[in-house]
Ligand code: NAD
Ligand code: IPM
């Protein structure tokens with residue numbers, strides 16, 4: 001298995017190191033060998049090559065079996081023009097590999113009930129929502145620009161084609177079919193034309209999935225419903241920007257942004273696995289970042305790119321056991337628990353795998 005590593009910026013390198021520890025523990029246990037190749041993207045690439053996505057990175061990633069990415073970005077690159085910013089490197093990777101479907105599972109580990117910002121009665125018997133975010137279209141990739149003459153103005157265009165909506169809603173239905181058979185499509189169809197087309201296409205695709213219940217919801221209502229009654233959601237499918245925002249919100253239901261992994265998938269086996277959080281410059285290099293989102297992203301890599309479900313479950317179970325034993329990074333720390341750093345959390349999870 002050839003794994004491309006893109007540590008990136010800020011806490012990216014801190015958490016990727018721990019994910020690699022855990023992948024190697026699985027390798028040792030199951031006698032699988034991995035070849036890791038590290039590539040530059042984001043701010044780290046700008047500093048060394050002048051651009052956020054060197055050609056060698058994209059080419060190398062395309063030739064790998066999977067890509068594991070930390071995070072990109074940071075204040076030192078915030079004043080660069082848009083096309084040279086670190087974040088553009090990440091968008092280039094997603095687009096370049098045609099990874100149009102981003103799965104963001106908001107799953108509350110029962111051990112973290114107290115870390116969730118929701119009241120116990122709202123959490124009930126747990127939270128388990130799969131956010132399916134469109135990743136290579138919409139306002140992220142539309143025309144944008146400025147008019148500098150006279151009164152200055154700027155614009156960002158949102159466009160969605162029927163095939164783009166078709167393939168992402170289909171993924172939503174496929175996933176819902178294997179879960180509780182409820183799909184909520186999130187849009188702003190009361191205002192946006194892209195959303196009205198989105199609804200039409202979702203309704204058409206729904207005819208092929210009679211066993212799945214399709215609901216539509218406006219994004220503003222959804223932001224509220226997520227914290228009012230998260231149990232009404234099973235699978236959510238939505239556009240690039242709405243999915244970005246709603247998944248950060250959903251992460252807090254699970255205790256911390258540092259808990260939420262993601263898989264970015266296309267039509268083949270190749271996928272990119274990335275925590276949903278950013279480079280957290282405020283805590284970079286201090287051994288306090290939570291590496292679990294990155295580690296759970298590695299579990300998703302085993303599940304989706306390698307089709308090794310047992311190994312994915314092994315990692316998820318190891319995380320659950322370490323939480324059960326009371327170990328917590330700062331972001332999920334509660335009274336009477338044992339505070340550990342990034343490295344120790346990674347080591348504990350790797351050790352747990354070796355014990356299995
Ligand atoms: P952020 O996700 O980096 O951080 C938001 C808050 O959450 C911060 O207080 C941070 O300390 C905390 N946090 C994030 N991850 C954590 C973890 N694993 N453990 C503990 N705490 C964690 O978002 P931001 O501050 O808005 O953005 C910082 C930079 O990251 C920006 O340059 C942004 O563009 C970039 N960014 C990158 C990605 C990505 O690479 N996928 C995602 C989001 C933001
Ligand atoms: C994410 C991030 C990225 C996004 C940025 C850094 C381009 O916020 O992965 O959620 O908006 O997709």
Ligand code: MN
Nearest residue numbers: 244245248276
């Ligand atoms: Mn985001």
